[in-house]
Amino acid sequence: MGKDFLYNKIANGIASQIRTGVLKPGDKLPSVRRLCEEHAIGMNTAKRVFLELESRSMIDARPQSGYFVSSTPYLQLPLPAVSKPSSMAKNNEPDELISKVYANMGDDHLTLFSISAPSGDLLPLAKLKKDIVHATRELKEGGTAYEPLQGNVNLRQVVAMRSLAWGGHLHEDDLITTNGAINAVSLCLMALGKPGDTIAMESPCFPGLLQLAISLGFKVLELPTHPTTGLDIAALRKAVPKINLCLLVPNFNTPLGSRMSDEHKKEIVTLLSQHGIPLIEDDIYGDLYFGNQRPKCCKSFDTEGNVLWCSSVSKTLAPGYRVGWVAPGKYKEKLLKLKLIHSISSAAIIQEAVAGFLRSGRYENHLRQLRRTLQHNYQQYVQAIADYFPKNTKTSRPQGGLAIWVEFSKDTDTRELYDLAIKHHISIAPGRMFTLQNQFRNCMRLCYGLPWSEEIKSKLKQLGTLAKRI
Amino acid sequence: MGKDFLYNKIANGIASQIRTGVLKPGDKLPSVRRLCEEHAIGMNTAKRVFLELESRSMIDARPQSGYFVSSTPYLQLPLPAVSKPSSMAKNNEPDELISKVYANMGDDHLTLFSISAPSGDLLPLAKLKKDIVHATRELKEGGTAYEPLQGNVNLRQVVAMRSLAWGGHLHEDDLITTNGAINAVSLCLMALGKPGDTIAMESPCFPGLLQLAISLGFKVLELPTHPTTGLDIAALRKAVPKINLCLLVPNFNTPLGSRMSDEHKKEIVTLLSQHGIPLIEDDIYGDLYFGNQRPKCCKSFDTEGNVLWCSSVSKTLAPGYRVGWVAPGKYKEKLLKLKLIHSISSAAIIQEAVAGFLRSGRYENHLRQLRRTLQHNYQQYVQAIADYFPKNTKTSRPQGGLAIWVEFSKDTDTRELYDLAIKHHISIAPGRMFTLQNQFRNCMRLCYGLPWSEEIKSKLKQLGTLAKRI
Numbered sequence: 028m029g030k031d032f033l034y035n036k037i038a039n040g041i042a043s044q045i046r047t048g049v050l051k052p053g054d055k056l057p058s059v060r061r062l063c064e065e066h067a068i069g070m071n072t073a074k075r076v077f078l079e080l081e082s083r084s085m086i087d088a089r090p091q092s093g094y095f096v097s098s099t100p101y102l103q104l105p106l107p108a109v110s111k112p113s114s115m116a117k118n119n120e121p122d123e124l125i126s127k128v129y130a131n132m133g134d135d136h137l138t139l140f141s142i143s144a145p146s147g148d149l150l151p152l153a154k155l156k157k158d159i160v161h162a163t164r165e166l167k168e169g170g171t172a173y174e175p176l177q178g179n180v181n182l183r184q185v186v187a188m189r190s191l192a193w194g195g196h197l198h199e200d201d202l203i204t205t206n207g208a209i210n211a212v213s214l215c216l217m218a219l220g221k222p223g224d225t226i227a228m229e230s231p232c233f234p235g236l237l238q239l240a241i242s243l244g245f246k247v248l249e250l251p252t253h254p255t256t257g258l259d260i261a262a263l264r265k266a267v268p269k270i271n272l273c274l275l276v277p278n279f280n281t282p283l284g285s286r287m288s289d290e291h292k293k294e295i296v297t298l299l300s301q302h303g304i305p306l307i308e309d310d311i312y313g314d315l316y317f318g319n320q321r322p323k324c325c326k327s328f329d330t331e332g333n334v335l336w337c338s339s340v341s342k343t344l345a346p347g348y349r350v351g352w353v354a355p356g357k358y359k360e361k362l363l364k365l366k367l368i369h370s371i372s373s374a375a376i377i378q379e380a381v382a383g384f385l386r387s388g389r390y391e392n393h394l395r396q397l398r399r400t401l402q403h404n405y406q407q408y409v410q411a412i413a414d415y416f417p418k419n420t421k422t423s424r425p426q427g428g429l430a431i432w433v434e435f436s437k438d439t440d441t442r443e444l445y446d447l448a449i450k451h452h453i454s455i456a457p458g459r460m461f462t463l464q465n466q467f468r469n470c471m472r473l474c475y476g477l478p479w480s481e482e483i484k485s486k487l488k489q490l491g492t493l494a495k496r497i
Numbered sequence: 498m499g500k501d502f503l504y505n506k507i508a509n510g511i512a513s514q515i516r517t518g519v520l521k522p523g524d525k526l527p528s529v530r531r532l533c534e535e536h537a538i539g540m541n542t543a544k545r546v547f548l549e550l551e552s553r554s555m556i557d558a559r560p561q562s563g564y565f566v567s568s569t570p571y572l573q574l575p576l577p578a579v580s581k582p583s584s585m586a587k588n589n590e591p592d593e594l595i596s597k598v599y600a601n602m603g604d605d606h607l608t609l610f611s612i613s614a615p616s617g618d619l620l621p622l623a624k625l626k627k628d629i630v631h632a633t634r635e636l637k638e639g640g641t642a643y644e645p646l647q648g649n650v651n652l653r654q655v656v657a658m659r660s661l662a663w664g665g666h667l668h669e670d671d672l673i674t675t676n677g678a679i680n681a682v683s684l685c686l687m688a689l690g691k692p693g694d695t696i697a698m699e700s701p702c703f704p705g706l707l708q709l710a711i712s713l714g715f716k717v718l719e720l721p722t723h724p725t726t727g728l729d730i731a732a733l734r735k736a737v738p739k740i741n742l743c744l745l746v747p748n749f750n751t752p753l754g755s756r757m758s759d760e761h762k763k764e765i766v767t768l769l770s771q772h773g774i775p776l777i778e779d780d781i782y783g784d785l786y787f788g789n790q791r792p793k794c795c796k797s798f799d800t801e802g803n804v805l806w807c808s809s810v811s812k813t814l815a816p817g818y819r820v821g822w823v824a825p826g827k828y829k830e831k832l833l834k835l836k837l838i839h840s841i842s843s844a845a846i847i848q849e850a851v852a853g854f855l856r857s858g859r860y861e862n863h864l865r866q867l868r869r870t871l872q873h874n875y876q877q878y879v880q881a882i883a884d885y886f887p888k889n890t891k892t893s894r895p896q897g898g899l900a901i902w903v904e905f906s907k908d909t910d911t912r913e914l915y916d917l918a919i920k921h922h923i924s925i926a927p928g929r930m931f932t933l934q935n936q937f938r939n940c941m942r943l944c945y946g947l948p949w950s951e952e953i954k955s956k957l958k959q960l961g962t963l964a965k966r967i
Contacts, residue, residue: 364596
């Protein structure tokens with residue numbers, strides 16, 4: 028994405044001033060001529076600076092007036108508190124709540140703010156269909172035969188190639204394909220842990236990961252997590268003697284959208300490796316960054332093969348395809364054995380089709396567009412929350428991904444809000460879903476993977492009205 | 498399949514005489530005229546009797562001579578012994594052996610007698626492709642969205658409809674779709690058992706099921722199993738106080754191809770239900786019967802919802818599609834929860850495509866043809882074994898399914914035979930794979946899902962020569 032070009036460097040500088048508040052919404056930017064003088068650059072470069080900032084929705088052009096800092100972007104509401112899960116709490120699953128909320132999956136009559144997946148309207152459906160048809164032609168026996176156990180080689184090749192972008196340096200042989208990332212994580216947990224083991228995770232955390240750990244008989248240790256910088260490393264360091272495994276979502280962890288710094292990633296990898304604690308890294312949101320550059324992963328700093336890096340196309344391309352993978356480092360043989368035992372092989376056609384799509388370069392174009400759309404959506408959501416939600420509503424500041432974490436005042440119970448909202452055909456994800464403890468009752472997750480529209484806006488308004496009422 | 502027509506009844510009578518040896522290979526059958534007189538039927542009916550028997554490969558027409566009992570069919574070698582697994586043996590997984598054999602999966606340079614799946618040459622590839630393309634058009638958002646948790650409704654409907662054939666009387670709401678049958682069994686085991694539980698299974702048994710149980714921390718109790726009538730019920734009855742779960746393949750259990758009688762099925766269902774022991778029934782081979790009628794399942798006799806019936810299209814249509822399902826009876830909610838946790842949903846497009854194929858009636862035509870081919874292949878294999886294998890080689894007499902169990906004399910170690918055969922590009926499945934105990938070292942499984950040819954015949958000849966050598 029041309030991160031080394033001069034125009035991009037200058038744009039980043041201005042973006043940083045907007046983010047830190049040096050430049051405020053509505054502020055006029057220097058003229059093109061002025062920019063040329065300031066940076067000793069040509070007209071074309073100066074124009075590209077503005078185009079770049081515009082494409083990031085950070086500035087707006089006003090005819091015959093020049094460029095202004097957008098009024099919507101980087102509108103920031105106060106941050107929710109850093110979570111303080113108890114290290115002593117017994118795991119207490121919010122079973123019924125989760126069943127209730129997930130039962131809505133695929134219901135056309137609802138506005139599903141609850142599901143963290145991109146809407147089909149944001150996906151390259153026609154092109155994917157072509158790749159499916161192509162795959163049925165290309166594959167031996169039309170894809171009806173069992174695949175090699177490690178999975179489709181084309182898919183593994185292209186995932187390995189793409190890992191360069193985040194410093195992964197993977198080889199196709201380092202990867203095993205799976206039925207979506209959750210299946211990858213499931214295999215990792217089964218391979219590395221046993222009932223009674225303790226696993227450290229972020230808090231709040233994706234309910235599916237919590238449920239998975241519980242269903243395998245693990246004890247989950249939820250750790251304090253900052254809404255923007257992610258896991259509290261000091262807490263992890265303290266927990267190390269008590270844990271057998273660690274499962275993290277360092278990039279745009281749902282529901283917070285937090286992003287761990289590279290320094291922290293490196294520190295965690297070293298810490299866990301020293302103590303022989305395997306790190307399962309769920310990186311399904313990694314490609315949905317709002318900044319300029321694909322963030323690194325913990326796997327980027329893994330010299331010992333102790334990080335099991337899991338990802339998929341479920342959040343970027345096709346949730347319903349169930350195509351994922353894992354780079355399990357030194358645990359590869361264990362994973363392969365479990366894959367054979369639990370699923371024999373993956374659906375060949377779909378894997379081949381995704382490999383075709385990823386390889387063609389269409390994926391990069393699609394991702395660029397998707398990231399822009401999601402960032403724009405996020406900004407619209409924040410604006411709507413500011414406009415319609417109760418005063419003192421706090422929100423996380425996702426730096427990528429698909430969801431925003433909303434914290435109401437203490438007396439708002441989002442389980443009640445759920446029941447109320449569903450009557451108005453709106454589905455939300457109450458905060459209690461994202462923990463095994465008695466936390467987050469006044470929080471909820473909103474997904475902004477739906478295409479922005481006046482209807483979505485009015486649904487958010489309605490939701491805000493309901494939140495004020497309870 | 499017209500099982501109630503007069504011609505069919507008469508054909509069954511003659512078939513039974515052939516099977517029991519009243520009529521022997523090469524015997525001349527009565528003439529058409531004679532048959533008319535004997536049964537007081539018309540010429541057309543009599544002719545249909547012979548056509549029917551011919552279509553079952555039981556008789557051959559010889560020009561101007563009449564009909565004769567086929568020389569190949571129902572050639573029967575002596576039966577292997579009833580297994581005698583120990584009830585005290587510690588579970589001892591044949592890990593390395595299994596890894597070695599499964600590593601060959603998909604290797605084009607080998608003759609894979611080891612893989613129990615139909616070759617692509619026996620599958621309706623072109624029609625399946627069309628159904629895939631159709632599915633990408635029909636599905637909401639081209640199949641990229643998450644499905645409803647229970648799985649594709651069209652697939653569930655058609656599986657429910659087809660259950661009438663074996664007395665299942667299922668409703669679409671009774672079914673949950675999965676990634677192949679092994680995933681269905683995996684969910685059942687996770688839902689119903691916990692580490693340390695004891696599970697009763699047939700012996701010999703499909704290695705994948707043994708591995709699955711072991712990987713979940715179960716203790717496997719292998720039970721004596723007859724090569725044609727299946728599980729020894731007296732042994733199960735005796736084991737009941739010690740077991741928590743039971744996992745059976747009553748129809749054409751691989752590697753034996755045995756088939757449990759309806760009486761035994763009913764008896765087992767009642768016995769286990771009385772003791773509150775859930776029965777997981779793996780019925781992946783049920784549609785591949787060699788007789789006239791789809792055999793019943795244990796599920797056919799399940800009035801309490803205690804049988805979890807699992808099946809798939811992996812052995813009949815497309816192994817690589819990973820489309821399976823389970824009718825979990827009263828355990829449905831538990832299963833649904835686990836499906837959500839471990840895989841979220843199944844690959845939508847493939848399920849829709851399979852539903853389309855099954856619904857069209859093409860499936861019945863395909864199955865009829867496939868059954869005929871497999872039965873024919875099986876007969877050719879027996880003939881080749883009789884011709885080329887060491888004297889005293891015994892074989893099971895599969896009544897359906899894809900594989901035959903071969904027992905050599907005591908001093909033959911099939912692990913040695915494997916190593917020898919693989920050098921000649923032949924892969925077999927040594928008997929030790931099918932047990933957790935020290936059994937079956939002189940046995941092996943041969944799959945007859947490859948299209949019969951002179952090359953296959955010569956590979957069997959070569960295998961026989963190698964077996965004689967060691």
